Amino acid sequence: MSTYKFKPYNVGRWVIWSMFAIVLICAPLVFTSNLSGTILAQMGIAIIACLSYNILLGQGGMLSFGHAVYTGLGSFVAIHALNTISAGQLNIPVSLIPLVGGFAGIGFAVLLGYVTTKKAGTPFAMITLGVAELVFAMSLMFSEFFGGEAGISGNRVAGQAFWGITFGPQTQVYYLIAIYTFICVAIMYAFTQTPLGRILNAVRDNPERVEFIGYNTQRVRYFAFIIAGFFAGISGGLGALNFEIVTAEVVGAGRSGGYLLFTFLGGATFFFGPIIGGILMVLAFVLLSELTKAWLLYLGLLFLFMVMYAPGGIASLIMMNLRVASFGKLKQIWVSYLGLFVTSFIALIGAGAMIEMVYHLQLNATLGDTLKFMGATLNVKSVDSWFGSTFVMLTGLGLFEVLRRQFLIEWSDIQIEIEKEIKRRETA
Amino acid sequence: MSYALELKDLRKNFGKTEIIRGANLAVNAGERVAIIGPNGAGKSTLFNLISGRFGPSSGEILLNGQNIEHKTPFEINRMGLSRSFQITNIFPKLSVFENLRCAVLWSLGYKYTFLKFLSGLKDANDLTEKYMEMIRLDKKRDLLAMNLTYAEQRALEIGITIAGGSNVILLDEPTSGMSKSETSRFINLIKEVTVGKTLLTVEHDMGVVFGLADKIAVVVYGEVIAFDTPEAVRSNVKVQEAYLGSHVADAQVGGH
Numbered sequence: 001m002s003t004y005k006f007k008p009y010n011v012g013r014w015v016i017w018s019m020f021a022i023v024l025i026c027a028p029l030v031f032t033s034n035l036s037g038t039i040l041a042q043m044g045i046a047i048i049a050c051l052s053y054n055i056l057l058g059q060g061g062m063l064s065f066g067h068a069v070y071t072g073l074g075s076f077v078a079i080h081a082l083n084t085i086s087a088g089q090l091n092i093p094v095s096l097i098p099l100v101g102g103f104a105g106i107g108f109a110v111l112l113g114y115v116t117t118k119k120a121g122t123p124f125a126m127i128t129l130g131v132a133e134l135v136f137a138m139s140l141m142f143s144e145f146f147g148g149e150a151g152i153s154g155n156r157v158a159g160q161a162f163w164g165i166t167f168g169p170q171t172q173v174y175y176l177i178a179i180y181t182f183i184c185v186a187i188m189y190a191f192t193q194t195p196l197g198r199i200l201n202a203v204r205d206n207p208e209r210v211e212f213i214g215y216n217t218q219r220v221r222y223f224a225f226i227i228a229g230f231f232a233g234i235s236g237g238l239g240a241l242n243f244e245i246v247t248a249e250v251v252g253a254g255r256s257g258g259y260l261l262f263t264f265l266g267g268a269t270f271f272f273g274p275i276i277g278g279i280l281m282v283l284a285f286v287l288l289s290e291l292t293k294a295w296l297l298y299l300g301l302l303f304l305f306m307v308m309y310a311p312g313g314i315a316s317l318i319m320m321n322l323r324v325a326s327f328g329k330l331k332q333i334w335v336s337y338l339g340l341f342v343t344s345f346i347a348l349i350g351a352g353a354m355i356e357m358v359y360h361l362q363l364n365a366t367l368g369d370t371l372k373f374m375g376a377t378l379n380v381k382s383v384d385s386w387f388g389s390t391f392v393m394l395t396g397l398g399l400f401e402v403l404r405r406q407f408l409i410e411w412s413d414i415q416i417e418i419e420k421e422i423k424r425r426e427t428a
Numbered sequence: 429m430s431y432a433l434e435l436k437d438l439r440k441n442f443g444k445t446e447i448i449r450g451a452n453l454a455v456n457a458g459e460r461v462a463i464i465g466p467n468g469a470g471k472s473t474l475f476n477l478i479s480g481r482f483g484p485s486s487g488e489i490l491l492n493g494q495n496i497e498h499k500t501p502f503e504i505n506r507m508g509l510s511r512s513f514q515i516t517n518i519f520p521k522l523s524v525f526e527n528l529r530c531a532v533l534w535s536l537g538y539k540y541t542f543l544k545f546l547s548g549l550k551d552a553n554d555l556t557e558k559y560m561e562m563i564r565l566d567k568k569r570d571l572l573a574m575n576l577t578y579a580e581q582r583a584l585e586i587g588i589t590i591a592g593g594s595n596v597i598l599l600d601e602p603t604s605g606m607s608k609s610e611t612s613r614f615i616n617l618i619k620e621v622t623v624g625k626t627l628l629t630v631e632h633d634m635g636v637v638f639g640l641a642d643k644i645a646v647v648v649y650g651e652v653i654a655f656d657t658p659e660a661v662r663s664n665v666k667v668q669e670a671y672l673g674s675h676v677a678d679a680q681v682g683g684h
Contacts, residue, residue, distance in 0.1 A: 193545050194541065194543070194544060194545060195539075196542040197542060198529070201521070201526075206518065206519050209518065211501040212505055213502075213505060213533075213534060214505040214506050214535065214592060215502055215540075216502050
């Protein structure tokens with residue numbers, strides 16, 4: 001399950017990659033608004049970043065708390081390169097700026113990664129945390145390079161236009177990002193099929209044993225770290241082009257935490273998991289944060305829920321259900337799924353009402369005692385509202401728990417049936 | 429002519445405790461050696477020293493005439509020595525095929541390359557298939573190692589150990605935890621896959637020892653007190669005193 005394969009047959013692989021390309025090409029034709037334009041561009045950037053992070057987390061078993069160091073420093077170097085082009089001192093096309101970011105990523109990964117990858121496991125995680133803090137502290141010290149509070153801004157319409165492409169309009173930037181996304185995803189997938197990529201999986205599984213089959217685990221980690229740094233840098237460089245401004249926040253702990261969280265949510269055990277994670281990351285940061293002030297809290301709840309009940313992330317949920325579906329057993333449990341969905345939604349409404357009321361009390365008390373929540377008017381000073389939302393939440397939770405237990409029984413029955421089916425086919 | 433493996437006055441301290449106290453051993457190429465001894469005699473420590481897991485406190489280890497006592501495990505492995513573990517030590521989330529392929533990659537010179545596809549490495553894939561048949565796991569090719577039975581995992585452990593093509597093989601209690609019938613089948617397997625290689629194995633089961641070994645080395649309190657053919661070792665007075673004698677002594681204490 002955790003070998004990084006889409007499908008064993010090449011036909012399937014062609015279909016999937018073509019579909020991926022078509023989605024990238026057609027997305028801006030379907031979602032035409034300004035907002036969706038920037039969202040799509042950011043998704044491409046996030047996908048590359050999360051996939052590069054998963055080279056460490058999912059494929060190498062390296063829990064990094066400082067991946068934003070490499071995306072962020074890639075961004076800074078890229079924006080400086082862009083400004084040098086604008087000043088006429090550098091003559092490379094703007095479309096290669098992300099590669100500049102990528103090489104910056106390699107440079108910093110070679111330098112900082114040497115120390116980081118000396119250790120594995122918990123010490124590795126600690127060192128990444130230390131390096132991240134170090135770089136963030138430096139970003140406040142060296143304002144020439146990091147631009148201080150205001151950051152560094154640039155203008156992507158620089159140098160000579162190539163075939164009339166100036167990168168002024170958002171669409172042109174989107175397609176540049178889409179091309180980079182496609183190529184980077186393809187290369188990172190290819191990486192999982194190479195000797196180094198496979199030995200990296202072995203190092204994740206059992207580093208001690210790898211030492212006894214001729215490989216230096218430290219060097220395997222180091223090389224993987226540099227490769228992850230390269231793609232992180234490309235992602236950072238694309239970010240610099242997209243936003244035309246880079247602030248110290250891009251190397252911050254919050255950004256690093258975001259990569260970890262969403263790579264995990266998407267699913268670190270499958271190659272395509274972080275792609276889902278990257279898409280979710282942008283949706284959460286752009287849309288969810290517009291919807292509610294308490295969005296980080298909801299995100300935290302979701303993360304908690306996933307770690308406890310689906311540690312393989314969304315990708316593993318998909319793959320598990322595909323397996324069930326391929327044996328034609330999905331129809332046995334879809335009613336349970338519906339029930340789980342409805343009850344968890346009810347619980348969420350109750351919890352959401354309370355969370356929103358608390359936020360209202362703390363932040364918007366001057367706007368009066370009432371707030372609108374999903375069409376209902378809640379009064380933060382009234383017992384009824386609190387009692388009502390508590391009741392809704394507890395009812396939802398209770399029903400959810402009952403259904404969950406029922407579901408687990410059904411699920412394990414189905415797994416047993418599938419095992420039997422496999423045995424039967426083997427002997428047949 | 430140099431020995432395949434030679435230990436010269438090898439010593440190892442853990443803190444103030446001396447575990448290996450001047451071990452000497454010289455194994456000719458192609459010999460099958462069983463290392464026996466009471467619990468805590470230092471058999472596994474000896475393997476750990478030879479394979480580079482620990483560095484010795486003093487003394488020399490020579491592999492085909494070259495000093496290896498200060499080398500890392502992967503350097504020693506590249507020089508042609510490979511070992512298995514008493515507690516199964518495989519790659520649980522990789523398939524049987526991938527487990528074995530990882531083990532052949534270095535010996536075929538692929539090193540850390542990321543510019544070649546695994547599927548295109550015909551020599552590595554063919555060799556992997558060959559080893560997979562050898563250890564009778566070709567029917568479990570795509571099963572994750574963690575889903576194998578215990579005996580299959582032990583076979584995979586041996587497979588990973590021999591797949592790198594090393595000439596000196598160290599097996600640490602290869603049959604531990606196996607049933608009688610599994611053990612006898614397994615001994616035949618070990619004999620088969622280590623043809624022409626120098627084999628050192630730690631074993632408790634005397635049936636395995638006499639079935640497998642050309643020579644027996646007896647380790648007691650961190651020293652090799654005897655190293656000879658099975659018959660000679662059986663009649664060795666020192667061995668009887670130190671190793672078998674302890675049982676006699678125990679029985680006498682129990683009798684009074």
